Amino acid sequence: MRSLAEQSDSDLGGPVSVLTRQKRDHVKLNGLLDELDRTEPADQDPVLRRIYRLVFPHAFAEEAVLWPVLRRVLPDGEALTLQVEQEHQEVNELVTKLEQLPVDAPDRPATLRRLVEVLREDVRDEEDALFPRLQEKVPPAQLRRLGVAWEAVRRTAPTRAHPVVARRPPGNTVAAVPLSVVDRLRDGVDFASQHGRTKDASALKTASRGLTRFAHAIEHLPIMTRGEDPSTHRTGR
Numbered sequence: 679m680r681s682l683a684e685q686s687d688s689d690l691g692g693p694v695s696v697l698t699r700q701k702r703d704h705v706k707l708n709g710l711l712d713e714l715d716r717t718e719p720a721d722q723d724p725v726l727r728r729i730y731r732l733v734f735p736h737a738f739a740e741e742a743v744l745w746p747v748l749r750r751v752l753p754d755g756e757a758l759t760l761q762v763e764q765e766h767q768e769v770n771e772l773v774t775k776l777e778q779l780p781v782d783a784p785d786r787p788a789t790l791r792r793l794v795e796v797l798r799e800d801v802r803d804e805e806d807a808l809f810p811r812l813q814e815k816v817p818p819a820q821l822r823r824l825g826v827a828w829e830a831v832r833r834t835a836p837t838r839a840h841p842v843v844a845r846r847p848p849g850n851t852v853a854a855v856p857l858s859v860v861d862r863l864r865d866g867v868d869f870a871s872q873h874g875r876t877k878d879a880s881a882l883k884t885a886s887r888g889l890t891r892f893a894h895a896i897e898h899l900p901i902m903t904r905g906e907d908p909s910t911h912r913t914g915r
């Protein structure tokens with residue numbers, strides 16, 4: 679069993695394979711985490727937003743498309759996937775906390791350090807353990823089909839932290855469409871308020887707050903937590 683990090687794209691099943699696509703995103707994430715490390719705290723927000731836009735759809739599509747397959751094909755798939763779901767849950771909770779902390783808050787450095795640590799651990803667990811195990815069980819043609827399905831979900835998945843929503847189907851798949859629409863609207867509004875005219879800024883901030891409240895209302899619908907393991911459940915926010 680070889681880590682994805684030690685294998686070429688053709689070993690992984692070619693450019694369409696889910697393993698190649700995963701590794702490509704993980705390399706991008708490592709680059710962004712290094713950039714974050716080199717950036718002064720006051721200027722870190724734009725880098726963090728790029729990290730969130732990469733990480734949340736990526737992880738959401740793993741939970742919706744890939745982990746159910748691992749649970750089917752591996753005898754210990756339940757324990758293996760639960761561990762990464764717990765890592766994803768911690769990322770969701772840390773980002774939710776960070777978004778509420780001012781840049782000079784005393785617990786911000788430790789929260790950020792832990793976020794970077796969990797993100798790096800998640801990549802290692804997937805590249806060194808989960809995906810090589812999947813590779814042993816599944817032929818390259820199926821890895822390519824999974825690559826197409828994972829990419830389709832990734833492109834339309836929510837782009838923000840949602841710690842209240844289930845990390846498993848059916849809750850997360852029901853949540854995908856409404857939360858994705860609201861998240862992408864919020865991304866657009868936030869982008870406009872950062873780059874637009876100052877005279878529009880307060881209206882855009884009001885719109886962003888309204889969309890945030892709407893996203894929270896969707897998250898708390900009971901159906902969004904169906905399928906959840908108790909260890910990744912969070913009730914409040």
Ligand SMILES: [Fe+2]
Binds near residue numbers: 700704736801
């Ligand atoms: Fe991944």
Ligand SMILES: [Fe+2]
Binds near residue numbers: 740762766800801
């Ligand atoms: Fe992950």
